Amino acid sequence: MMHSNLKISTILTAVLTMGAMAVFFISFLLAETEISLLITVALGIGFFIFAKNQSYFENMIIFSNQRPVFFHGLIIIIISLILSICKHEHFALFMIASVTLYATACFGLTLQLGYAGLTNFAGAAFLGIGGYTVAILANNNVPIILSVLFGGITASLIGSLLILPILRTRGHYAALVTIAFSLLFKTFLELNEFLGGPQGIKIPPMNLFGWSFSEPVLGGSFYISYVILSLIVMGVVLGITRLVEKSWLGLHFDSVRIDEVASSCFGINIAFWKITAFTIGNFFIGISGGIYANMLGHIAPTNFTFGDSLILISIVILGGIGNPIGVLPAAFLILVLPEKLQFIQEYRLLLFSILVILVLIYRPDGLLNRPLRKFYKEWGPPFIGK
Amino acid sequence: MENKLLDVTNLTVEFGGLTALSGLDFQLREGELLGLIGPNGSGKTTCFNAITGIYKPSKGSVVLLTKDITGLNSQKIYKSGITRTFQRLRLAVGLSVFDNLVIGDTVDLNTSVLFNLLKRKALRKQVDYQLNKVKNILKIFNPDLVNAIYEPISKLTMIDRRRVEVCRALISRPRVLLLDEPSAGMTSEETREFMDDLLEIKKKTPSLGIILIEHEMSVIQRVTDRCVVLNYGKKIAEGTYKAISCSRDVRVAYLGED
Amino acid sequence: MILDFLDQYLVNGLVLGVIYAMVAVGFTLFFGVLNIIKFSHGDVLMAGGFAALLAHQTLTSLGSELTIFNLIVTIIFAVLSMGLLGALAARFLVLPLKAAPPLNTLLITLMLGLAIREAVRLFYPNGSNPKPFPRLLPDTSTTLQTFQIRTDSLIIIFGGLGAILFLHLLIKNTRLGLAIRAIAQDSETARLMGINFRKIVLGTFALGSGLAALAGVANGLYYNEVNFSMGLFLGVVGFSSAVVGGLGSILGAIIGGFLFALLQTLGAIWFTVPAYKDVFAFIIIIVIMACRPTGLLSESSSDRV
Ligand SMILES: Nc1ncnc2c1ncn2[C@@H]1O[C@H](COP(=O)(O)OP(=O)(O)O)[C@@H](O)[C@H]1O
Ligand SMILES: [Mg+2]
Numbered sequence: 001m002m003h004s005n006l007k008i009s010t011i012l013t014a015v016l017t018m019g020a021m022a023v024f025f026i027s028f029l030l031a032e033t034e035i036s037l038l039i040t041v042a043l044g045i046g047f048f049i050f051a052k053n054q055s056y057f058e059n060m061i062i063f064s065n066q067r068p069v070f071f072h073g074l075i076i077i078i079i080s081l082i083l084s085i086c087k088h089e090h091f092a093l094f095m096i097a098s099v100t101l102y103a104t105a106c107f108g109l110t111l112q113l114g115y116a117g118l119t120n121f122a123g124a125a126f127l128g129i130g131g132y133t134v135a136i137l138a139n140n141n142v143p144i145i146l147s148v149l150f151g152g153i154t155a156s157l158i159g160s161l162l163i164l165p166i167l168r169t170r171g172h173y174a175a176l177v178t179i180a181f182s183l184l185f186k187t188f189l190e191l192n193e194f195l196g197g198p199q200g201i202k203i204p205p206m207n208l209f210g211w212s213f214s215e216p217v218l219g220g221s222f223y224i225s226y227v228i229l230s231l232i233v234m235g236v237v238l239g240i241t242r243l244v245e246k247s248w249l250g251l252h253f254d255s256v257r258i259d260e261v262a263s264s265c266f267g268i269n270i271a272f273w274k275i276t277a278f279t280i281g282n283f284f285i286g287i288s289g290g291i292y293a294n295m296l297g298h299i300a301p302t303n304f305t306f307g308d309s310l311i312l313i314s315i316v317i318l319g320g321i322g323n324p325i326g327v328l329p330a331a332f333l334i335l336v337l338p339e340k341l342q343f344i345q346e347y348r349l350l351l352f353s354i355l356v357i358l359v360l361i362y363r364p365d366g367l368l369n370r371p372l373r374k375f376y377k378e379w380g381p382p383f384i385g386k
Numbered sequence: 387m388e389n390k391l392l393d394v395t396n397l398t399v400e401f402g403g404l405t406a407l408s409g410l411d412f413q414l415r416e417g418e419l420l421g422l423i424g425p426n427g428s429g430k431t432t433c434f435n436a437i438t439g440i441y442k443p444s445k446g447s448v449v450l451l452t453k454d455i456t457g458l459n460s461q462k463i464y465k466s467g468i469t470r471t472f473q474r475l476r477l478a479v480g481l482s483v484f485d486n487l488v489i490g491d492t493v494d495l496n497t498s499v500l501f502n503l504l505k506r507k508a509l510r511k512q513v514d515y516q517l518n519k520v521k522n523i524l525k526i527f528n529p530d531l532v533n534a535i536y537e538p539i540s541k542l543t544m545i546d547r548r549r550v551e552v553c554r555a556l557i558s559r560p561r562v563l564l565l566d567e568p569s570a571g572m573t574s575e576e577t578r579e580f581m582d583d584l585l586e587i588k589k590k591t592p593s594l595g596i597i598l599i600e601h602e603m604s605v606i607q608r609v610t611d612r613c614v615v616l617n618y619g620k621k622i623a624e625g626t627y628k629a630i631s632c633s634r635d636v637r638v639a640y641l642g643e644d
Numbered sequence: 645m646i647l648d649f650l651d652q653y654l655v656n657g658l659v660l661g662v663i664y665a666m667v668a669v670g671f672t673l674f675f676g677v678l679n680i681i682k683f684s685h686g687d688v689l690m691a692g693g694f695a696a697l698l699a700h701q702t703l704t705s706l707g708s709e710l711t712i713f714n715l716i717v718t719i720i721f722a723v724l725s726m727g728l729l730g731a732l733a734a735r736f737l738v739l740p741l742k743a744a745p746p747l748n749t750l751l752i753t754l755m756l757g758l759a760i761r762e763a764v765r766l767f768y769p770n771g772s773n774p775k776p777f778p779r780l781l782p783d784t785s786t787t788l789q790t791f792q793i794r795t796d797s798l799i800i801i802f803g804g805l806g807a808i809l810f811l812h813l814l815i816k817n818t819r820l821g822l823a824i825r826a827i828a829q830d831s832e833t834a835r836l837m838g839i840n841f842r843k844i845v846l847g848t849f850a851l852g853s854g855l856a857a858l859a860g861v862a863n864g865l866y867y868n869e870v871n872f873s874m875g876l877f878l879g880v881v882g883f884s885s886a887v888v889g890g891l892g893s894i895l896g897a898i899i900g901g902f903l904f905a906l907l908q909t910l911g912a913i914w915f916t917v918p919a920y921k922d923v924f925a926f927i928i929i930i931v932i933m934a935c936r937p938t939g940l941l942s943e944s945s946s947d948r949v
Contacts, residue, residue: 244503249499251488261460262477262489265438265469266469266558267464268461269461381535
């Protein structure tokens with residue numbers, strides 16, 4: 001009965017908004033000069049404010065809820081268009097794949113930090129575990145899909161080993177252990193000859209069921225393969241993350257995060273849920289790290305420093321803690337902006353830290369605040385028609 | 387009616403040098419509403435915390451029916467059928483009323499990862515089942531709350547939050563319900579209404595035992611079957627309201643008479 | 645052999661222990677009054693080292709050549725400037741988030757640490773490279789019965805312990821200390837009794853950060869080098885020491901600091917690869933934490949409910 005209430009104007013404005021976002025995305029990625037970039041950003045902000053006032057974004061949400069097939073189909077079409085436009089742009093494609101993989105890792109962090117309230121300040125180290133696992137396995141001719149999965153599993157296992165003492169401790173234990181791990185991980189890599197020491201290690205290009213990732217695709221850049229693969233992985237991980245949120249699992253995670261005492265008085269096993277969140281989250285981070293390493297073709301300890309962990313955390317906070325959708329624009333902003341504005345490259349960590357501090361003080365919900373849980377599509381107060 | 391439900395013996399809780407609760411003995415019978423009273427700092431909340439496993443008692447025992455639950459963790463105590471409210475509200479303010487109530491019923495939820503991710507239809511059935519349960523319990527306390535099920539707690543008034551917290555403790559059909567100053571922050575009119583609802587619950591679930599911490603003597607007089615009076619962590623009197631209100635010790639503790 | 649061993653490891657371990665203890669005491673103080681972990685603490689230490697360097701350069705460029713005078717002014721400048729930084733951080737970052745989830749405070753101090761680190765790296769002249777720290781302590785040795793100790797080590801050990809003792813006495817015997825203890829015990833009651841909560845929190849942060857600055861100077865004097873990234877590691881070590889000793893207890897922080905140094909020293913003796921000593925120390929610390937979750941000496945009992 002709610003379906004009949006979707007107005008044409010809602011659909012139109014939703015589609016328009018999506019189109020505008022795609023145009024913004026493309027112009028931003030392909031802007032060559034700083035002037036054109038600034039104009040793009042200015043127009044983008046202008047449209048954002050306009051769309052927000054006209055509640056276009058809400059229309060988009062309504063549209064996506066009520067016509068999910070249409071909505072997701074449209075997204076796929078838009079992505080294909082973007083890819084066909086950029087198909088020769090190595091760098092743009094590389095950036096798209098990086099943003100996608102970082103976002104995937106950030107979904108893992110969203111599970112940990114955003115849902116279960118578990119601080120993981122070693123995100124980059126778990127990316128690195130995924131990456132190095134893939135490097136070793138791929139160099140030993142293990143099929144790539146297995147090595148990526150193993151990358152995720154290794155990250156999960158090492159993570160759950162680290163977090164095991166949480167069974168007994170409380171509070172900031174996870175923060176402490178993950179920072180220490182993050183710092184020591186880099187040292188460990190640098191000392192380890194088997195893993196290539198400070199110089200790092202090479203990884204052969206991916207080959208998925210005969211689909212070679214080093215060849216040009218459709219006459220375009222070979223990065224297209226990585227973009228497509230990472231988009232698929234991201235889609236699946238995003239889907240799982242959202243299903244987790246819209247289920248009893250999400251409810252348990254939230255309860256553990258918000259109030260441990262009350263949770264345990266209502267039968268919730270705090271340690272179990274923390275370990276679950278940590279394990280699943282690190283699995284996601286590990287597989288993104290595996291694919292990322294493959295795309296880079298060569299990884300070294302400097303790819304996975306504590307600073308990178310903080311960048312991952314910044315993306316999550318900026319996007320809106322606990323809102324995986326917000327991670328997407330945040331990852332885009334944090335990764336692409338410094339590449340585009342070279343003069344801020346050197347200052348990027350300083351700028352991000354200040355930005356995140358301001359966000360935490362003035363807008364703790366980030367770019368997109370997390371909506372209340374909807375267990376299923378029609379979840380909500382009964383529709384009161386006239 | 388005379389079945390012993392909860393048996394607390396020699397319960398003692400110490401914090402460093404401070405003995406917050408010392409050698410407390412009392413029993414709660416099925417269907418009984420027991421008042422736990424005493425001046426501020428006399429150890430009432432500590433008693434609840436020791437029963438629910440938040441603090442580990444240094445001595446004594448707590449037996450529920452025939453099961454010794456002394457020193458078990460909070461989770462296990464919940465599972466054996468004791469729930470509570472908190473003196474300072476401990477709801478998840480950012481979550482919806484529904485979410486908060488369902489947290490009270492975790493024994494009834496299927497939390498297997500595969501079930502939650504893959505069996506969405508069955509999950510939806512469980513959610514709808516819980517929705518019904520939540521509505522029914524809210525109705526008893528305030529029918530208007532049923533319309534607020536999808537709202538965040540932050541939108542509710544203080545009294546409604548208190549009610550939600552009590553409903554959260556009741557939804558799993560516990561054997562023993564511990565209420566820590568539920569009327570704090572309510573007007574006397576609201577308190578009266580709340581206590582009426584509580585009596586209704588008591589009538590509907592004849593085997594439920596309730597321990598109520600409450601400061602207002604007229605409320606105690608009206609709703610409780612029996613009272614335990616604490617002062618400085620020790621029991622100084624026990625009995626019906628009538629009996630304890632005649633006790634000299636109680637008058638000294640409360641009114642400073644001497 | 646034995647003598648070498650004592651020279652090398654014992655004294656080094658004691659110096660490290662004092663420095664760690666100074667950092668850990670700060671963590672314990674902040675946790676006591678506000679129940680928070682201030683992740684920028686290690687970077688405040690590092691910034692303290694740089695502030696001292698800056699002060700010293702200014703002094704020498706002004707022609708001041710009296711080493712002892714330079715040392716004292718340098719220390720005072722570092723301690724005061726970091727005390728101010730600590731109070732500002734509390735005023736503008738920590739207190740405004742008091743009502744927010746504790747996670748946000750943790751994140752904001754983590755980001756503050758990053759900001760301090762990056763600011764030093766970018767804006768201190770040539771800040772991305774290690775900078776030599778002036779030798780302001782006598783480089784003579786004292787012969788103690790059969791083995792030699794560098795005088796500077798002795799000064800650092802006793803100076804650091806003196807500073808901690810001073811802080812301890814301050815907290816034990818002054819009105820400020822009384823207020824800090826009252827807030828640590830029960831902040832609501834303390835406020836009801838008319839204690840100016842804000843002021844005390846700012847004071848505590850200033851004290852803790854000043855002590856960190858002192859640790860930064862000690863670290864610089866001992867290694868004759870400061871480095872923008874050194875705070876991170878020292879912060880984690882200080883934090884672990886505080887946790888293992890029992891957050892909230894000053895004595896615990898001291899024990900934790902020396903324990904960490906002891907473990908590192910043992911690690912250095914047992915492993916040929918120097919970096920493994922840190923891995924070893926952290927693993928043992930984590931095991932201890934798992935066995936004694938509230939720390940070796942914990943003053944605060946379970947959370948109030
Ligand atoms: N976690 C704790 N740590 C230290 N002392 C506590 C703790 N909880 C309660 N107390 C002390 O125990 C005594 C009893 O407190 P409480 O049970 O809260 O009293 P009531 O609920 O009767 O007002 C008080 O003196 C209080 O300060
Ligand atoms: Mg109480």
